[in-house]
Amino acid sequence: xxxxxxxxxxxxxxxxxxxxxxxxxxxxxxxxxxxxxxxxxxxxxxxxxxxxxxxxxxxxxxxxxxxxxxxxxxxxxxxxxxxxxxxxxxxxxxxxxxxxxxxxxxxxxxxxxxxxxxxxxxx
Numbered sequence: 001x002x003x004x005x006x007x008x009x010x011x012x013x014x015x016x017x018x019x020x021x022x023x024x025x026x027x028x029x030x031x032x033x034x035x036x037x038x039x040x041x042x043x044x045x046x047x048x049x050x051x052x053x054x055x056x057x058x059x060x061x062x063x064x065x066x067x068x069x070x071x072x073x074x075x076x077x078x079x080x081x082x083x084x085x086x087x088x089x090x091x092x093x094x095x096x097x098x099x100x101x102x103x104x105x106x107x108x109x110x111x112x113x114x115x116x117x118x119x120x121x122x123x
Contacts, residue, residue, distance in 0.1 A: 001109060002085070006081060007024065007081070009024055009077045010055075029052040032057070033047070036061075036113070039112075044065050045116065046064060048060040048061065056075060058073035059073075060096040063120040063121070069093040069094065069098065069120075070116045070120055071090065072089065073089045073090075085109045086109075088106065090105050090107065091103060091104050091119075
């Protein structure tokens with residue numbers, strides 16, 4: 001994922017078929033999904049399916065241990081170029097439709113699964 005740090009998503013590669021984000025952002029999302037799933041599995045966490053939005057994305061993580069949920073979100077990659085890595089929002093959620101959830105918390109992408117696991121074990 002660090003290869004995407006500093007990448008100018010707005011400048012490069014608008015999609016011919018979908019005008020809501022770039023082809024590069026599609027590749028970024030694919031890499032993000034792979035990373036999150038790989039880091040979740042050893043912690044008995046499940047990353048629920050998520051899609052790219054307008055240069056941002058969010059989703060839910062469920063603990064197979066406790067059955068509890070967390071919501072996560074990254075900021076717009078165009079206007080906050082590296083904050084998708086350094087400032088990931090996460091919080092508790094009642095279910096996979098609870099976008100309001102508990103208290104906002106932030107961490108970097110590499111710490112997300114560890115922090116979500118700790119949060120869902122505490123709650």
